[in-house]
Amino acid sequence: MKVLEDLLYTKDHEWIKVEGNKAYIGVTDYAQDSLGDIVYVELPDIDDEFEMEDSFAVVESVKAAADIYIPVDGRVLEINEELEDDPSLVNEDPYENWMILVELEDKSQLDELMDHGEYEKFLEEEV
């Protein structure tokens, strides 16, 4: 499974890429592989506010629907509308195809997330 170096990760297989006070959020390669062919992505509205571990999106594969949880508190600045038209982009490249861009509320929450090394270890132990 592909894991990128400059991202932080959750145990639910979301990634977050921090850029100043903003961050891009998506699902990991492991998540897209476990889900299988993704046929539907439901994204939040711009300006929606979420608290850490709230479900902010739903990704559905042929077989099942999965909630996607936000790694930190945040307000939605942008959504990746391309995913609504072509959900399979998440399968093709889950890191390139982010789901939302948020404004961070509390950067100290990032300390609770895993870096790429920790996430790789977590994957090894879980799988």
Place this chain on the structure above:
Amino acid sequence: MELKKTPLYDEHIKLGGKVVDYAGWALPVQYEGIMKEHEAVRSKAGIFDVTHMGEIIVKGKEALKYLQHIFTNDLSKLKKQQIMYTFMCYPDGGVVDDLLVYKIDEEEYMLVPNAANTDKDFKWMIDNKEGYNIILENVSNEIGEVALQGPLAEKILSELTKEDLSEIKPFYFKKDILVADTECLVSRTGYTGEDGFEIYTSLEGIKRVWNSILEVGEKYGVAPTGLGCRDTLRFEAGLPLYGHEISETISPLEGDQKFFVKLDKEDFIGKEALAKQNENLKRRVVGFELKGRGVPREEYEVYKNGNKIGHVTTGYFSPTLKKNIGMALIDSSEAEIGNEIEILIRKKPVKAEIINKRFYKR
């Protein structure tokens, strides 16, 4: 409980199958991906391990009389080497199971029930055999089965047998024929909405049949296909699945399967209840297409003008039609084609229209 493995288990692992628990069996839900496998069956061919399906033999002078008593379809017109689809019902009209009936001889039939129901069916059949001069045998653990499905199925299978497969018409079979030098029963049946064959043989022989089909089928683009696309394929073809469109509490009439319930036949278990239900059918399975965004899923509630009228029994993003469609059990008064209904998806009502549930026709 440890999962049962079919003789093809190691092959599934080698082929990269994602193995899951299906009715107590370790079987692949997919290999390369449900979409690709679904597409392979629609355009070329796919091969499924369906060894988990049950097989029950009914033998004896009164075999036909007995089957007429426990089944809803009329088997009296069934010819030797012909197959019929039927329901087996409880006295209240609920479904014990849906099965295929193979007429092997005047006094011998093979039944193919659902894997998860086989033991329950066998017990039900024993409990209802009193007074009939017949012998029942559950041979499920002795038979391997694969399904080769898709437009190229006949071409592929013809390379492995001297028999003229074009002679086997839909819902007919040939017994004791050689496929890949293995003695098999081959029927022109399936659960995908495509042409294809189901091939029964011994547990020892099934691996050779499976591997030979994959080998000669390679140039035709045959794919190993899992349970995931088996369900999307049968769903697109409008075929019911036990526990969803029919069940202990959903009768065949409610499941919109009246064709297989012969109410003018001599007495059979469930006839009285079904005849009564038929006079005033209160709910029925329909097809629908979602007009708004989302994927309809099993158990989602169905509404009309704010009133709950039923629930979704199966729903998918259709790999062939590229639409979000479903089947739902709803009030008969709302079951008209063209009627607008609403599916509740994560607390939000999404508009849908009732359409013919044979979504896909080849």
